[in-house]
Amino acid sequence: MKRIKFEDLLKLSEEEQDKICALSHSLNEDERVEIENPIKYMNDEETIEYFHKLGALTWEEVNDRISKMFDNATQKHNERACIGYINEQEYEVFVNTDDEGYIPHFHIRSNDKHVKWFETSIRYDSPQYFFHEGKEEYLDSQEREMLNDFFKQKVKSKKFREFTNWQLAIFEWNKNNSKMQLDEDLPIPDYKLLPSKPDNAFK
16 A cells, blocks of 8 residues: 655646545555545644645635545545456456446456556346446456456455455445345356457447
């Protein structure tokens, strides 16, 4: 786990600040960033003055910027629940926290900036894709096998260390998507049986 001082965080661009704040929520300990002395309350005059000395023109600007930083990070974090990573963090497996459909599914997307953008969606109950706009990629045979292995592994986070990745994926779906709950004992489908990319597919 990495650490960054809060005053150093404020010196970064807004995009970099938001990214680090989002990583502070990560379940993956290798990825998570701990922000030293994060400010939660802005009614302390000494705290405001401290940030004012870092270069902010007014107390209001300090307050607005820090509030925006954490609001953005929380919003981005709340859009999905990360389950873990496949193939040395090349791909992220996650659950959207705002899916309103009745077909339980999880997502896989590329996590490495050097890898071509990739995202797909797969059902929990069977080895089938659940394609929708922008999430229509196919896993190759090696990736399908890695997905099977991934779900059998224990979660790396100490908070969920008794869970397998599959159990965490079910837990996150049930916690965040109330219309259709999954049986906690649902077995892992054999994802090696996911369809291969058709020869005539453009994607």
